[in-house]
Amino acid sequence: MPPDPPKPRRPAAPAACPICGRPVVPQHRPFCSPRCRQVDLGRWLSGDYAIPGEPVGAPDEED
Numbered sequence: 213m214p215p216d217p218p219k220p221r222r223p224a225a226p227a228a229c230p231i232c233g234r235p236v237v238p239q240h241r242p243f244c245s246p247r248c249r250q251v252d253l254g255r256w257l258s259g260d261y262a263i264p265g266e267p268v269g270a271p272d273e274e275d
Contacts, residue, residue, distance in 0.1 A: 227236040229244035231251050236242055243249045255261050 227242065228234065229236055229248050230242060231248035232244060234244040237244050240246060240249055243252065
């Protein structure tokens with residue numbers, strides 16, 4: 213018995229800029245403009261974005 217033919221895929225939804233929600237422009241991917249790219253960079257540099265983890269403290273001196 214031959215395998216079932218593959219199901220047709222739905223076209224992918226157009227990607228949206230994570231900053232403003234407008235459609236992504238290929239040369240600025242994943243953003244829509246240089247402005248949104250700079251806004252994102254500013255958020256990283258100011259510490260608005262953070263990766264959760266254990267707080268960084270002074271190293272223990274056990275030696």
